[in-house]
Amino acid sequence: MATGRTHRPATRSRGIPEATVARLPLYLRALTALSERSVPTVSSEELAAAAGVNSAKLRKDFSYLGSYGTRGVGYDVEYLVYQISRELGLTQDWPVVIVGIGNLGAALANYGGFASRGFRVAALIDADPAMAGKPVAGIAVQHTDELEHIIDDNGVSIGVIATPAGAAQQVCDRLVAAGVTSILNFAPTVLTVPDGVDVRKVDLSIELQILAFHEQRKAGDEGAVTAAAARAAVDASASSDDDRKGPDGDVPAVMPA
Amino acid sequence: MATGRTHRPATRSRGIPEATVARLPLYLRALTALSERSVPTVSSEELAAAAGVNSAKLRKDFSYLGSYGTRGVGYDVEYLVYQISRELGLTQDWPVVIVGIGNLGAALANYGGFASRGFRVAALIDADPAMAGKPVAGIAVQHTDELEHIIDDNGVSIGVIATPAGAAQQVCDRLVAAGVTSILNFAPTVLTVPDGVDVRKVDLSIELQILAFHEQRKAGDEGAVTAAAARAAVDASASSDDDRKGPDGDVPAVMPA
DNA sequence: ATGTCTTTGTGAACGCGTGCACAAAGATGA
DNA sequence: TCATCTTTGTGCACGCGTTCACAAAGACAT
Numbered sequence: 071m072a073t074g075r076t077h078r079p080a081t082r083s084r085g086i087p088e089a090t091v092a093r094l095p096l097y098l099r100a101l102t103a104l105s106e107r108s109v110p111t112v113s114s115e116e117l118a119a120a121a122g123v124n125s126a127k128l129r130k131d132f133s134y135l136g137s138y139g140t141r142g143v144g145y146d147v148e149y150l151v152y153q154i155s156r157e158l159g160l161t162q163d164w165p166v167v168i169v170g171i172g173n174l175g176a177a178l179a180n181y182g183g184f185a186s187r188g189f190r191v192a193a194l195i196d197a198d199p200a201m202a203g204k205p206v207a208g209i210a211v212q213h214t215d216e217l218e219h220i221i222d223d224n225g226v227s228i229g230v231i232a233t234p235a236g237a238a239q240q241v242c243d244r245l246v247a248a249g250v251t252s253i254l255n256f257a258p259t260v261l262t263v264p265d266g267v268d269v270r271k272v273d274l275s276i277e278l279q280i281l282a283f284h285e286q287r288k289a290g291d292e293g294a295v296t297a298a299a300a301r302a303a304v305d306a307s308a309s310s311d312d313d314r315k316g317p318d319g320d321v322p323a324v325m326p327a
Numbered sequence: 328m329a330t331g332r333t334h335r336p337a338t339r340s341r342g343i344p345e346a347t348v349a350r351l352p353l354y355l356r357a358l359t360a361l362s363e364r365s366v367p368t369v370s371s372e373e374l375a376a377a378a379g380v381n382s383a384k385l386r387k388d389f390s391y392l393g394s395y396g397t398r399g400v401g402y403d404v405e406y407l408v409y410q411i412s413r414e415l416g417l418t419q420d421w422p423v424v425i426v427g428i429g430n431l432g433a434a435l436a437n438y439g440g441f442a443s444r445g446f447r448v449a450a451l452i453d454a455d456p457a458m459a460g461k462p463v464a465g466i467a468v469q470h471t472d473e474l475e476h477i478i479d480d481n482g483v484s485i486g487v488i489a490t491p492a493g494a495a496q497q498v499c500d501r502l503v504a505a506g507v508t509s510i511l512n513f514a515p516t517v518l519t520v521p522d523g524v525d526v527r528k529v530d531l532s533i534e535l536q537i538l539a540f541h542e543q544r545k546a547g548d549e550g551a552v553t554a555a556a557a558r559a560a561v562d563a564s565a566s567s568d569d570d571r572k573g574p575d576g577d578v579p580a581v582m583p584a
Numbered sequence: 585a586t587g588t589c590t591t592t593g594t595g596a597a598c599g600c601g602t603g604c605a606c607a608a609a610g611a612t613g614a
Numbered sequence: 615t616c617a618t619c620t621t622t623g624t625g626c627a628c629g630c631g632t633t634c635a636c637a638a639a640g641a642c643a644t
Contacts, residue, residue, distance in 0.1 A: 122517035159543030173434035260379035286416030
């Protein structure tokens with residue numbers, strides 16, 4: 071998972087397996103869609119299909135949260151939305167800072183979905199003095215010098231790093247020193263952090279390379295489904311199973327190298 | 328990860344475990360950095376540290392590729408770069424199309440790392456007629472009508488979807504029908520594809536929600552490392568292991584909901 | 585109340601991934 | 615040539631995650 075992902079080994083947090091936590095947002099999204107269509111209840115089979123997972127897996131996932139279903143009926147949509155939101159900590163607002171307002175940083179800042187799900191862009195930070203004061207997505211960019219100040223004033227605990235690879239570790243260190251304990255890293259670097267700090271990475275280049283691997287395998291594999299066959303099968307029933315990231319100091323790191 | 332990720336169950340491709348494939352790009356990046364510093368050989372221990380993984384894991388990963396190391400010495404950097412590149416299919420050029428040139432699509436198009444690692448932006452495609460002909464990252468945006476034409480002419484097999492959620496499945500279907508067999512999905516939707524087509528997803532919103540979960544857990548957990556402690560430990564030794572609005576049809580989907 | 589039918593919740597088995605720990609292999613020096 | 619030292623490659627065990635398959639639970643009709 072995506073990406074790619076850097077989290078603690080496999081320590082399950084409060085009994086909920088990490089793999090389950092990673093799927094909860096998926097369920098939540100499907101449930102929200104149902105909620106907006108005013109669907110009152112949903113079966114594990116239906117919801118699993120909407121989320122693109124196995125129904126047994128979904129039921130087991132929910133069983134870690136508690137017994138929220140009714141046998142013979144299914145799950146109450148609204149209730150489940152609330153329970154999952156609460157479990158994920160989305161009932162409170164999380165102020166977030168984005169560091170590195172290049173192409174990607176600006177794209178992230180412009181994304182309207184931040185506010186809608188418990189996240190709020192508290193500040194945009196960039197090292198370029200020329201950017202300071204410039205409005206991006208309606209928010210004035212602030213200079214890196216203000217970083218500690220901003221984190222402290224807003225009680226920020228989640229930081230997003232969208233800087234070039236060369237600056238990422240330094241920014242990370244400053245964020246952590248200022249009190250940030252969760253980091254979403256878009257820079258193509260392995261970040262080193264103290265225990266107690268969570269890092270997740272999103273690495274487009276890695277994702278592409280993994281696709282290239284499978285693509286190459288398909289091309290060399292004559293026994294596999296051919297492109298033509300896949301083409302023809304496009305409107306047939308389809309199965310999407312489960313789920314689920316330049317060396318240093320170069321470009322704004324939209325896509326790691 | 329981000330990404331989260333959607334791939335076939337756990338079918339190991341040609342004997343190489345999926346988990347290993349996902350780490351190869353990481354090793355490759357570390358090796359490339361060493362190569363640029365003209366380091367001739369590297370031990371599993373050193374390389375593992377640079378890639379942020381366990382050295383035993385790295386050795387086991389490499390053992391799937393073959394015996395490329397020399398006992399008592401380590402691995403030849405250049406040779407390993409070549410072998411991994413070849414294994415990942417990066418020795419050939421992969422033409423890629425990006426569909427949906429909003430904030431994110433533009434950010435991706437502007438990323439310089441595409442060309443550097445076997446990937447080449449063959450075309451930028453958007454549904455907005457007003458975008459057609461407009462240059463983004465030096466490439467003229469083409470209208471969706473041209474999609475099939477473009478895929479076919481350029482022999483594109485990898486597509487990147489950066490459209491709003493509501494358009495993603497439709498775009499996906501057209502890409503697949505036109506011959507694309509690998510898709511990198513940035514839209515916050517579960518894509519349904521025929522067998523033989525690989526889909527990986529990058530979903531910022533999911534990553535943030537997972538961070539929020541852990542953040543909440545930390546906050547409620549008094550036995551855990553406090554923010555202050557993490558702050559103080561920032562320059563101590565650190566261990567990093569191993570990673571819109573409504574549901575459908577709105578904003579450019581930088582960040583799923 | 586009783587029976588039938590649907591759907592949940594979970595026990596159990598299996599498979600993949602991880603990490604330890606060590607034997608085998610090669611380099612290096614005497 | 616032989617001994618020593620370093621580092622690889624891997625056998626093995628363990629644990630997490632997935633999936634099957636079914637018993638328990640509740641809804642609903644009669």
